[in-house]
Amino acid sequence: MSAANPAAFGWWSARNRLRGVSSRSHFPLLMTCVVFLLIYIAACLRYRGFFSLQVAVNLIGDNAFLGIAAIGLTLVILCGGIDLSVGAVIGCTSIFVATMTEHRGWSPALAVGVALAAGTALGVVQGMLIHFFELPPFLVTLGGLFLCRGLGLLISRESVAILNPLYVKLSSWSLPLGGHATFPLVGVLFVALLCIVSYVAAFRPIGRYVYAVGGNEQSALLMGLPVARTKIGVYAFAGFCSALAGIAVTLYTSSGNALTGSGLELDAIAAVVVGGTLLSGGVGGPIGTLVGVLIFGVIQSAIAFEGTLSSWWARIAIGILLLGFILLQKLLQPERTNP
Amino acid sequence: MIKRLAITALLFAGLLAGCDKTSESKQEGGKKSLVVGFAQVGAESAWRTANSKSIKDEAAKRGIELKFVDAQQKQENQIKAVRSFIAQKVDAIVLAPVVETGFEPVLREAKQAGIPVVLSDRRADVTDDSLYATFIGADFIEEGRRAAKFLVVKTGGKATIAELQGTPGSAPANDRKKGFEEIIKDHPDMKVVLSQTGDFTRAKGKEVMEAFLKSPEGKNINVLFAHNDDMALGAIQAIEAAGLKPGKDIIIVSIDGVKAAFEAMAEGKLNCTVECNPLIGPQVFDLVEKAVAKQAVPKRIDVQEGIYTEEQAKEALPTRQY
Numbered sequence: 001m002s003a004a005n006p007a008a009f010g011w012w013s014a015r016n017r018l019r020g021v022s023s024r025s026h027f028p029l030l031m032t033c034v035v036f037l038l039i040y041i042a043a044c045l046r047y048r049g050f051f052s053l054q055v056a057v058n059l060i061g062d063n064a065f066l067g068i069a070a071i072g073l074t075l076v077i078l079c080g081g082i083d084l085s086v087g088a089v090i091g092c093t094s095i096f097v098a099t100m101t102e103h104r105g106w107s108p109a110l111a112v113g114v115a116l117a118a119g120t121a122l123g124v125v126q127g128m129l130i131h132f133f134e135l136p137p138f139l140v141t142l143g144g145l146f147l148c149r150g151l152g153l154l155i156s157r158e159s160v161a162i163l164n165p166l167y168v169k170l171s172s173w174s175l176p177l178g179g180h181a182t183f184p185l186v187g188v189l190f191v192a193l194l195c196i197v198s199y200v201a202a203f204r205p206i207g208r209y210v211y212a213v214g215g216n217e218q219s220a221l222l223m224g225l226p227v228a229r230t231k232i233g234v235y236a237f238a239g240f241c242s243a244l245a246g247i248a249v250t251l252y253t254s255s256g257n258a259l260t261g262s263g264l265e266l267d268a269i270a271a272v273v274v275g276g277t278l279l280s281g282g283v284g285g286p287i288g289t290l291v292g293v294l295i296f297g298v299i300q301s302a303i304a305f306e307g308t309l310s311s312w313w314a315r316i317a318i319g320i321l322l323l324g325f326i327l328l329q330k331l332l333q334p335e336r337t338n339p
Numbered sequence: 340m341i342k343r344l345a346i347t348a349l350l351f352a353g354l355l356a357g358c359d360k361t362s363e364s365k366q367e368g369g370k371k372s373l374v375v376g377f378a379q380v381g382a383e384s385a386w387r388t389a390n391s392k393s394i395k396d397e398a399a400k401r402g403i404e405l406k407f408v409d410a411q412q413k414q415e416n417q418i419k420a421v422r423s424f425i426a427q428k429v430d431a432i433v434l435a436p437v438v439e440t441g442f443e444p445v446l447r448e449a450k451q452a453g454i455p456v457v458l459s460d461r462r463a464d465v466t467d468d469s470l471y472a473t474f475i476g477a478d479f480i481e482e483g484r485r486a487a488k489f490l491v492v493k494t495g496g497k498a499t500i501a502e503l504q505g506t507p508g509s510a511p512a513n514d515r516k517k518g519f520e521e522i523i524k525d526h527p528d529m530k531v532v533l534s535q536t537g538d539f540t541r542a543k544g545k546e547v548m549e550a551f552l553k554s555p556e557g558k559n560i561n562v563l564f565a566h567n568d569d570m571a572l573g574a575i576q577a578i579e580a581a582g583l584k585p586g587k588d589i590i591i592v593s594i595d596g597v598k599a600a601f602e603a604m605a606e607g608k609l610n611c612t613v614e615c616n617p618l619i620g621p622q623v624f625d626l627v628e629k630a631v632a633k634q635a636v637p638k639r640i641d642v643q644e645g646i647y648t649e650e651q652a653k654e655a656l657p658t659r660q661y
Contacts, residue, residue, distance in 0.1 A: 058422055058426060062419045157507035159438045161443075249415070254444055255440035255441030259508070262413075307404070307405060310409060
């Protein structure tokens, strides 16, 4: 076996690892789905009008920006890292796009393009710092967080309404689903991104590299996988997703506000972890994150329908779920024997 | 493995039992009472809490079923709340916008669903007036002007001012600043040398004031203008910690008129508060009922308000409800 060429061996091993892990990792995902369904069904039974197509699609549409950011973060966490700059990039992007289109006369396409490029570039820089200088991702991206939050507030401390006709048209466009239900553009963006990332993560080599690097960076390196490219790529993609989430916010509110998304990185991390992705890397996936985001949404909706409960209960519920899930993951993890 | 699974199962059973408890209590329904959704900003200050309480009490008094959502000072939460009110097909929505911009799409959805929206306390910037039934709230610009006018008299038109702003982009922060500047621009010896946001909270007010006092211009400050009482109360702590006398070394004027501000005035630590009345529940539900009955209502309704100085504080204190 060891005589075989290293690349082939690496591929075989990564794939096998993936298989072995995935059977174990199905259980947390299954539990997430069960929890989601239970809350959803309970809410449907309890509140008149909860069981409607519009409420169901609102769960995706209203949480699209959280979901988009969480997808990028999922890959980072799968790769064994963390990205705290997510929320700040969202705020910065939203105010940048709004200010440029409204006050500087840029076309929306240009502003969006520059914002996406800038988000990606920030990700690349963070990824390079983390990989080449072996700096802790927590601190590097914390730096990114402060940088972007400050930059956003520097651009404009006041929220800016976007009145550009094209932008307004896009933000009010939604996919009719029959009946009175409609699915907004941001929801479409989220679902499209989810499909692409799920496909790439499961079936493309780069997706498998992410799992391999997250599972064990040393062996990934020894197997000859492109570790540097994978890690930097993952941070770049997370930066891209955060910027895209920022643009989704501007579409959702047709305005930009430098303070949007403050603390959102933590919600996103919670959604990823509740969705069955291990914080230590190598196990999980974007579909779980979708369910994690949906749990967020269904709890918030239920509280709005209830009407008398403090909305902080949403945080409490998420806190309990999060603790439950990490405990679950720990219990299901096989004891590692030292070689 | 089995043991672990058992523990896990137990854990989730407990969790679900917790969930179930919340889903039992309410079953009455049936009665055809008005259902109103209220998307509140948050619970960032005593003023806001009094405002929420006034709305809740009034709803209970009138037998209106109130769906109350605290947006935790996040616009996205508020938009979600309004959208879920629309999905619930409530009879009317009351919205106190966190920031002025960005509510147009969701207000349009409410209009399409035929649900009247009453804006409470804060304005929303929309291009189309017909998106909301009416706006009831304080005239924030006037509040800023009144604070400035008090200072002109108190300082004789000479002041080095530090300003604690509210949440950036919010109507009260924008307008109070605007009204204040309108008056002081006619007085060349009154200058705002430092101005930063304290986010309408006591903790941030204290933190920012500490930074102000440490800055090079810090020792020249003789006036503090805070956009709300809570920030002023925080700043008072910072001023005391720096060994200065609030109300004497630094003249302090703020807006809202919460009870704690009156207490501070009675102790001579705060010089003036411009009232911004939060007890608008009765007025709000009058408007809601009219809007639901499709009666015409004026687009803009002001709330009755006063201004209080140290001298009046002791008398007024026992009558303050919030």
